Amino acid sequence: MVAALVAVGYDSEGLRGILAADGDIPMAPADLIVHERRLAAAAGPLADVIAVFALGWARPTNALRTALGGAALDALIGSCALVQDGRQARAAIRLLPHGDLWIAADRRPEPGTPGHALQVPGINPPATLLAS
Numbered sequence: 001m002v003a004a005l006v007a008v009g010y011d012s013e014g015l016r017g018i019l020a021a022d023g024d025i026p027m028a029p030a031d032l033i034v035h036e037r038r039l040a041a042a043a044g045p046l047a048d049v050i051a052v053f054a055l056g057w058a059r060p061t062n063a064l065r066t067a068l069g070g071a072a073l074d075a076l077i078g079s080c081a082l083v084q085d086g087r088q089a090r091a092a093i094r095l096l097p098h099g100d101l102w103i104a105a106d107r108r109p110e111p112g113t114p115g116h117a118l119q120v121p122g123i124n125p126p127a128t129l130l131a132s
Contacts, residue, residue, distance in 0.1 A: 002102060004072030009046040010053065011097045018042045018050055025054055025096075053095045056107045058088040 005011075015021055018038055025035075035055060039047040045067030051057040052064065061084055065073045073089075076082040082089045094105045 001072050001075050004068040005049065005053075005095075005097075008049055008067050010049045012099060014046055015050065015054060015097065018047060019054070027055075052082070052089065052091045056091060056094065058085070058090040061087055061089045064089050 015025070019025060019035055020038070025031075032055075039051055045063070048059045048063045048067050052059050061073070064082070068076070073082070077084060077089070081091060081093055081095065083092050091107065094103075094107055096103045096105070
């Protein structure tokens with residue numbers, strides 16, 4: 001599964017290249033508009049994977065099958081990391097590359113909804129500073 005993500009270019013450099021983000025990915029409404037434009041400009045398999053795992057957006061299951069391959073997609077759905085809803089799939093978690101590490105975290109709450117007490121935040125500026 002990780003090999004399929006790396007093969008499509010979903011790594012720290014891939015995120016920086018498309019979203020111009022290093023570490024935490026800003027998710028304010030204005031940032032989401034910028035991310036959407038950048039993903040549209042870089043349309044393709046890597047953009048689809050970033051949209052799903054970094055931003056939590058749904059993408060067509062067929063596009064993800066093309067990006068990751070059938071075996072990896074089936075493994076992600078079987079492990080409940082991806083959830084299918086009709087012809088769309090959406091990540092149930094955030095999965096972000098950070099250097100040589102893969103950070104799995106809860107998805108960010110939808111704008112205007114509070115998080116929960118046991119939410120795992122993932123990569124953020126204080127965690128990055130602490131890791132340094």
